Amino acid sequence: MDFYLTAILQGFCFSGIALGIFISMKIFNIPDITTDGSYTLGAVFTAIVLMHHISTFIALPLVIIVGALSGALTGFIHTKLKINALLAGILVMYSLYSVNLTLMGRSNLPLINVPGIFNVLNLSNNANLNSFFILFTFVVLIALIIGFLLKTDFGIAMRATGDSETMIRSLGVNTDRMKIIGLALANSLTALSGYLVSQYQGFTDINMGIGIVIVGLGSVIIAETFINFFNITSVWLSLGLVLLGAVIFQLVLAITLDLGVDANLLKLVTAVFVLVVIIIPRLKFNSLTKF
Amino acid sequence: MIGIHNLYKSFNQGKANQINAINGISLNVNAEEFLVIVGSNGSGKSTLLDLIAGSILPEKGKIEIDCLDVTNYHDYKRSEWIARVFQNPFSGTASQLSILDNFRLAAIRTQPKRLSIGINLSFKNKVKEKISLLGMGLENKIEQPIGSLSGGQRQALTLLMSIMDDCKVLLLDEPTAALDPRSSALIMQTADLLIKNFKLTAVLITHNLKDAFNYGNRIILMNEGQIMKDFDANQKKALSQTDLYNWFA
Ligand SMILES: Nc1ncnc2c1ncn2[C@@H]1O[C@H](COP(=O)(O)OP(=O)(O)OP(=O)(O)O)[C@@H](O)[C@H]1O
Ligand SMILES: [Mg+2]
Numbered sequence: 139m140d141f142y143l144t145a146i147l148q149g150f151c152f153s154g155i156a157l158g159i160f161i162s163m164k165i166f167n168i169p170d171i172t173t174d175g176s177y178t179l180g181a182v183f184t185a186i187v188l189m190h191h192i193s194t195f196i197a198l199p200l201v202i203i204v205g206a207l208s209g210a211l212t213g214f215i216h217t218k219l220k221i222n223a224l225l226a227g228i229l230v231m232y233s234l235y236s237v238n239l240t241l242m243g244r245s246n247l248p249l250i251n252v253p254g255i256f257n258v259l260n261l262s263n264n265a266n267l268n269s270f271f272i273l274f275t276f277v278v279l280i281a282l283i284i285g286f287l288l289k290t291d292f293g294i295a296m297r298a299t300g301d302s303e304t305m306i307r308s309l310g311v312n313t314d315r316m317k318i319i320g321l322a323l324a325n326s327l328t329a330l331s332g333y334l335v336s337q338y339q340g341f342t343d344i345n346m347g348i349g350i351v352i353v354g355l356g357s358v359i360i361a362e363t364f365i366n367f368f369n370i371t372s373v374w375l376s377l378g379l380v381l382l383g384a385v386i387f388q389l390v391l392a393i394t395l396d397l398g399v400d401a402n403l404l405k406l407v408t409a410v411f412v413l414v415v416i417i418i419p420r421l422k423f424n425s426l427t428k429f
Numbered sequence: 430m431i432g433i434h435n436l437y438k439s440f441n442q443g444k445a446n447q448i449n450a451i452n453g454i455s456l457n458v459n460a461e462e463f464l465v466i467v468g469s470n471g472s473g474k475s476t477l478l479d480l481i482a483g484s485i486l487p488e489k490g491k492i493e494i495d496c497l498d499v500t501n502y503h504d505y506k507r508s509e510w511i512a513r514v515f516q517n518p519f520s521g522t523a524s525q526l527s528i529l530d531n532f533r534l535a536a537i538r539t540q541p542k543r544l545s546i547g548i549n550l551s552f553k554n555k556v557k558e559k560i561s562l563l564g565m566g567l568e569n570k571i572e573q574p575i576g577s578l579s580g581g582q583r584q585a586l587t588l589l590m591s592i593m594d595d596c597k598v599l600l601l602d603e604p605t606a607a608l609d610p611r612s613s614a615l616i617m618q619t620a621d622l623l624i625k626n627f628k629l630t631a632v633l634i635t636h637n638l639k640d641a642f643n644y645g646n647r648i649i650l651m652n653e654g655q656i657m658k659d660f661d662a663n664q665k666k667a668l669s670q671t672d673l674y675n676w677f678a
Binding site: 286287289290291292294295297298301302304305306307308309310311312313371 | 530
């Protein structure tokens with residue numbers, strides 16, 4: 139049971155990445171894979187701040203800012219230098235690896251016996267349950283902020299930017315600027331996942347971000363399956379489903395491991411799972427039109 | 430209202446396939462004038478409208494709006510004066526957003542998009558009221574994604590959206606090209622009504638010579654990036670549809 143609770147907790151930790159990918163991919167229609175780098179960047183800053191025995195609440199805004207900067211850089215390269223978004227993301231992600239390594243000084247920073255976000259509250263003797271309450275509060279707060287943002291006039295303009303650029307420009311929005319802000323937001327959310335995960339697992343590792351973008355993609359694709367199936371248009375419901383997607387994704391991985399699949403094969407299994415989630419709705423559709 | 434001085438725009442400049450889309454155009458459109466532009470395919474009509482709107486910038490020449498030099502302003506800055514209806518209904522509305530969201534953005538076209546919620550009950554009622562003027566029954570569907578509507582309905586809404594916020598210039602690039610005759614007529618009548626009621630300066634591009642004949646108080650003919658004919662209100666009145674047809678012979 140604890141095994142699955144852990145999976146849910148991990149899902150909560152990854153909700154930042156899921157929301158980040160939702161914003162870049164679904165709202166802005168930009169394939170952004172700065173993710174791997176900005177996630178680790180968040181974890182690196184968290185580790186450095188905490189190791190200096192500075193409060194986790196100082197690390198938090200710092201992580202948000204550096205995450206936003208990395209996203210803004212990708213956005214700048216994409217919009218102002220007119221480079222394909224995917225390539226811009228790869229370039230930033232790639233260079234962030236060196237940045238992260240330089241900041242860390244070595245490839246792994248343990249966070250043992252340093253108080254972090256999971257020590258700020260003690261509601262239960264069960265450490266997992268305690269983490270659950272803290273993470274749940276954290277995730278709900280983020281979702282409320284993002285949900286509110288998307289409902290504001292600025293948020294509507296964001297959503298329109300990914301939908302019809304001609305329209306929103308003719309309505310007075312500088313779309314380049316909007317995309318830079320959007321990618322900054324997406325990557326600050328991603329960095330927040332790095333912030334949570336590093337404290338949850340008790341270390342920051344230079345390789346922890348490799349391929350992590352698939353966690354976000356998988357969560358969003360799961361959410362999208364529901365969104366399309368139930369024809370959902372509400373912003374709040376969509377956000378909720380993205381968060382649910384992040385948890386389902388981790389649960390599926392946990393089940394896979396529980397079934398005895400070799401942990402070395404986990405990335406392969408993950409990729410296949412994402413593929414299956416994408417294909418399932420199409421299979422149904424095709425068979426309906428064929429027969 | 431719109432001043433265009435010796436304007437040039439070419440595409441693929443310096444390459445073998447260079448196209449001089451606008452070849453030294455000067456044109457003054459007075460306030461409250463309703464200018465109709467006709468011309469064969471590729472004559473530069475859309476390019477001229479894009480230059481006025483600022484979605485492309487000229488190589489040479491000057492553009493003024495309301496006596497202000499806006500030559501180097503981008504489209505999102507010129508939206509302070511200009512509202513547009515595009516040939517493609519997808520270009521003028523955001524499909525995935527609700528009618529209400531689309532109207533909200535239109536209602537703050539000339540204003541900053543703030544971090545506050547602008548859609549409240551009174552705004553909803555205002556939108557419903559405006560939409561009901563169309564008589565299409567769309568006022569009960571304002572929460573629906575605008576992409577679920579037909580092209581004609583979307584064009585009609587785009588037209589209404591232009592007057593949700595302060596508007597001086599309305600640019601219409603073949604707004605009825607994608608529509609059936611009935612919707613076309615409705616769009617043209619609505620546009621004409623709005624232009625008159627809100628005292629807009631308007632520029633309409635059309636291939637429909639009947640519309641060119643019926644609407645507007647000035648007409649120009651474009652060819653190869655230049656203005657070939659320019660008829661003011663009285664001259665336009667004296668034109669017959671056959672005259673117009675012969676322009677293309
Ligand atoms: N983005 C572009 N790149 C290259 N050439 C372009 C571009 N836009 C327009 N042109 C060329 O400029 C010329 C004028 O095009 P424009 O679209 O203004 O014509 P138009 O009068 O609007 O024609 P239509 O009646 O078919 O809409 C054409 O030869 C066109 O091929
Ligand atoms: Mg055209």
